[in-house]
Amino acid sequence: MYDRRAVPVYLLITFALSSVLYFLIIKSGHLGGAGGMYVTLLMWCPASAAMLTCKYLGRDVGSLGWKWGQARYQVMSYLIPLAYATITYSIVWITGLGDFYDKKFVDAIIKSFGLGPLPPWAAISLYLVFAGTAGMVGSCATALGEEIGWRGFLAPALATRFSFTSTALISGCIWSVWHYPILIFADYNAGTPTWYGLTCFTVMVVAMSFIFAWMRLKSGSLWTGVLLHASHNLFVHHNGHGPNEIRDRRVWRRLGDCVHFLRCVFLVAARRSDAFGRRRESRSRVNAPSLTIRCIL
Numbered sequence: 001m002y003d004r005r006a007v008p009v010y011l012l013i014t015f016a017l018s019s020v021l022y023f024l025i026i027k028s029g030h031l032g033g034a035g036g037m038y039v040t041l042l043m044w045c046p047a048s049a050a051m052l053t054c055k056y057l058g059r060d061v062g063s064l065g066w067k068w069g070q071a072r073y074q075v076m077s078y079l080i081p082l083a084y085a086t087i088t089y090s091i092v093w094i095t096g097l098g099d100f101y102d103k104k105f106v107d108a109i110i111k112s113f114g115l116g117p118l119p120p121w122a123a124i125s126l127y128l129v130f131a132g133t134a135g136m137v138g139s140c141a142t143a144l145g146e147e148i149g150w151r152g153f154l155a156p157a158l159a160t161r162f163s164f165t166s167t168a169l170i171s172g173c174i175w176s177v178w179h180y181p182i183l184i185f186a187d188y189n190a191g192t193p194t195w196y197g198l199t200c201f202t203v204m205v206v207a208m209s210f211i212f213a214w215m216r217l218k219s220g221s222l223w224t225g226v227l228l229h230a231s232h233n234l235f236v237h238h239n240g241h242g243p244n245e246i247r248d249r250r251v252w253r254r255l256g257d258c259v260h261f262l263r264c265v266f267l268v269a270a271r272r273s274d275a276f277g278r279r280r281e282s283r284s285r286v287n288a289p290s291l292t293i294r295c296i297l
Helices: 006-028 033-043 045-057 071-095 103-113 120-159 164-185 194-219 223-238 249-264 274-278
Strands: none
Touching: 006 033, 006 045, 006 120, 006 164, 033 045, 033 120, 045 120, 071 194, 071 223, 103 120, 120 164, 120 194, 120 223, 164 194, 194 223
16 A cells, blocks of 8 residues: 655655764775774665664564565576676676786685685685675675665555556665765775766666566565675675776776676566556555566677
């Protein structure tokens, strides 16, 4: 059931809580302030806001989509970021924008394993295995904070009022704007010009939102968003650039963010998108529209 108070109250609380962490991160000058604890707390502001909004509206927090749902959606959520990262980096290697691995990075992980001399392929393989398993646990812990808010609360709330396309666009714009303070005033833009970082980041996040929203509404589970978010952070931001030697790391970082989704974004053809905005039934699960997957090369 549509409640016109839900989204405004949620956004007000989210940005109010986040403003404290924005200040601390900007004051410190970088995302690593307080050993990264500022960023971790910032990522949990959307979740805290979702809980407080549910309390204010008298909603059960169980409505946020805690159930696991069908395993196939979770598997897809884990693999999609790995798929578009692989395609993008393959293009980087083929075109000569970067080499297959950074020798300094590989030497560092060989030393960290403490297993003696290892061939580069073995070191990279071990690194990806451990990062993709143990590393995923840590990545999920931070991604969960955002996803309880963005996909647990915001996306379903928007879907009770708007079409699927509008739900994905609006949630994507809000999600991207929430990052703007640390893109503009901290070091999240990786050293690129502000206008360039904001443009590429916004394109990336809005495109991602179509995948995230579809998975959330189709599965009825916020865990699809957690796995998508954690997998993206793990294989693209944290580990993707490490094994690859990129010629111009500052430009590639934001250009790559757009390329990941402009080339491999799963665009949704919302054949029955009006069903979200026009069906007012009170239900805990909103059915997603039919999905057409296109790979733009």
